[in-house]
Amino acid sequence: MTDQRDAYAQKMKAKLDEWSSEIDRIEARIDQADAESKIEYNKRLEDLRAKRKEVENRLEEVQRAGENGWTDLKQGLENSWEILKKSLDRAKSEFSRGYREGGKDQ
DSSP states (O other), X not given: OHHHHHHHHHHHHHHHHHHHHHHHXXXXXXXXXXXXXXXXXXXXXXXXXXXXXXXXXXXXXXXXXXXXXXXXXHHHHHHHHHHHHHHHHHHHHHXXXXXXXXXXXX
16 A cells, blocks of 8 residues: 555656646746736736645645555545646636737736
8 A cells, every 4th residue: 555655646746846847937937927917927826836835735644644544635635636737727828818918918
């Protein structure tokens, strides 16, 4: 069971690292937006970071859990995971749309 937990945690960590890179790319592009858009984009960025932190915390709980307890924590991690995924997809879409429209939300 510990091998399953470790493999699961490694898989989740790799995906979380990938999403962290996407968040960093969004942050880098924010500098190119107009002042009004930057405010909204930065709010989204703060929200994404908070959700990412929640996933990181839950992943750490899974990694620290005993052999039998980690499966109980897995559902909480997966719930937080889905929330982060949806938020990141939405932010990327909105940012790309706003960026294509000249950095202005219409």
